[in-house]
Amino acid sequence: MKFCSCHIRYLVLGLNCLLVFGSYYAFDLPSTLERPIKKTLDINNTRYGLIYSVYAWSNCVMVLFGGVIIDKFSSRLGAIIFTTGCLIGQALLSIGVGVLKFPVVLTGRIIFGCSLGPLTVVQSAISAIYFAGKDLSFAFASTLTVSRIGSVINFYFSPWLEKSIGLVHTLEFGAVLCCFSFLIALLFFMTDKNAEKKGHVISSGSKKSRKVDFRKIKGFPPLYWLLSLICGLFYLNIFALLAVLPDYLEGRNGYNSVEAGRVSGTVYLVSIPFTLIAGKLVDKYGHRVLCFIATFIIMIPFNCLIGFTKINPIPELVFAGICYSLFASSLWPSVCLVVDQEIVGTALAITSSAQMVLIGISNIVVGVIKDRTHSYKNVMVFFLCTQIVGLFVAIGIYILDKKTGSKLEKYVPKNAPDSPENNEKVKLLKSSTDSSSSNSNDLEDYLEETTESQN
Template sequence: MHEEEEARALLAGGPGEAGRGPPSAPAAAGVLPALCDPSRLAHRLLVLALMCFLGFGSYFCYDNPAALQTQIQRDMQVNTTKFMLLYAWYSWPNVVLCFFGGFLIDRVFGIRWGTIIFSCIVCIGQVVFALGGIFNAFWLMQFGRFIFGIGGESLAVAQNTYAVSWFKGKELNLVFGLQLSMARIGSTVNINLMGWLYATMEASLGSAGYTVLGVTLLIGGITCILSLLCAFALAYLDRRAERILHKEQGKTGEVIKLTDVKDFSFPLWLIFLVCVCYYVAVFPFIGLGKVFFMEKFKFSSQAASAINSVVYIISASLSPVFGLLVDKTGRNIIWVLCAVAVTLVSHMMLAFTLWNPWIAMCLLGVSYSLLACALWPMVAYVVPEHQLGTAYGFMQSIQNLGLAIISIIAGIILDTRGYLFLEVFFIACVSMSLLSVVLLYLVNRARGGNLNFSAKQREEIKLSHTE
């Protein structure tokens, strides 16, 4: 069907045409064109659902090692240091790819092919990871995680690009919040499901071991195939919308110039330091958390999985709320200071007390959600718009560098010193983050910066610049 004919067919279902069909037609005629018309809300909600599920498989499989730590270490006969390499190898390619993922989407593949290609890479990485288990080759599992890492972060960039392309100026912040929530739901389902799936496969195959581990990981990879199907559906709908609405193909808007790094201000470097020191005390901890709760608090495997996933559950529900809160109040530095301080208290409770760990983990979930909503937008307040792509790329790059290095260090500490020393190490990381926030507050105040302005002050400044 040609563009004009398709557009006319869609418009024919509008209110003015509904009465011309047979008596039973109006209801169907109203619903179907709304779902098929890219300018209507119903169609954009369909696209939003596909966007959310696009990243589900990637986030589900990212924490497969955390959900199966005991099984991986036992079946592959590796210590914690080698186990944590599964996370380090995910992060290594993203030290570089954070700068080039947007370029590949904008200039090489385009958003549609880029999304499909990165989804395929995620699927391939998960399959190779699973085959490493089936063939009892831990090096192959590491290689699979490396491939998976190449696709995972770049797929997140593609997901955000689709969001901006379809919802810019229309509920964009809400859309980002929903995408983040779906990502955390994927991680939560993984942590609580994979242990049960392993036990089911063990019962079905009649024996434990690396073959069961590999088959379990292969079945978990079905979620990546679901994401790939969403990538194909999104590509079709986006191309169709381009024809009907003369809509441009999405662009990341990221202009990366590494020469901009020399112009970064001191407050921006402090933001980077806060980011790295904070996240290295969250993600590696969750990666090792299940066994920690089983050994220190004597939780069952299922209960340990549940408590280890509570950070993601809280993030899924509270991230949109905290995003709105920070938007309405401003005062980003104060919110970040509160989040880091609460995280410090949480780690200290886990390290030095035998209190019910649900308290500490709920605190960690709340503080993690708040920090994500208050920290990342601060970059836009200290960097000119033409340098934003470089600044965010660099922030993600050093975050992944920190995660890769600290994952290895955490594994070594756990093998040689135990969980108490590991928690002390995480407390030191969060303390460094807290000191960086305090210094950022002082530097911002001394320079008369806008990082801690209220929302009202920022609105007044914005109005004064437009007049």
């Protein structure tokens, strides 16, 4: 790749990292502000769970359409649309709390869910387009890392901010950060369009990528569907648990709201540096499925310790953060490896949708269990059971991957000239040689590099 192209790739990576920063800060605001929100709106645990469930369910529906928008039109257009939706949704949440109207709060979360889910798919598709065949896991890890910085700032900063300026203004600050992400989307739109015009990238805005063949969804391999299932099983133990963890730790360890928020944020804090490390390791060595198995093996004792003991939760949350980083750095690139790149946006969307379905169900289950038992013990049993199931699914993925060539275990992008991503890149470059001389040069450069590496 030429220097200019490489320069653009990493400029796009920087913008892509910031694309959901504000939205991820706003996403877990109801978690860190659970008690003041329930007190202000006078709602029980089940209705509080709805704040997350309506987000998850609207997310799982809209994320499918978001994937189609990405594949049919472009990632850059999707970025504009969905950052705007996040801003509107968070603004409505703030207004709803301010006027004490719970339906307005839910409306805001529905719009937020309809936007953030597809926005994360946009982010993943951008990484897949600009980093196909090289440093893909590192690109995914970088975006996840910066996203989690937004989450960490929320857990550490929001409880203190609420005590200083009040609940409504704290929620409004989340809307301000969503506006920041919208401005980043505008910058990416201009950068991506300019890169496509100059032929430095076969962008998501190209005509080739706009041909969406829905018959290919039926042809997704069984490995893909197992990846989607394991995605939901793992993430519900992170997101659904963190939605109630500050409140749980206040009762379990006697923390105040600020302390409970900061301790809960340990998972995201640890993931900030470790996700980058995990991404590099996965790019270099592969073994993605073994990473899945390892994360569930660690998360099972984590659930036992956090749920049934009163020891210091920080060491347990550190291990959970490491598992979160390792799993995320392995999962999303794996999805890109088992489907055609021209429909990768839709594939990522379906996986995200499966994730949100299970998280949404879990939020409701947790609220109902808590209201009926007035205890978190059975809630923790529920989380433990999901991780045991996840371990068996991970083992199933390992067996199936081994039977189909161990693509996920052995595939190392940097040293695989015959990889699906690189083959797809050759096809895309070949299809565009008649319309762009710069694309022709890119094809020649790429074929020369491939020949040298094979020799």
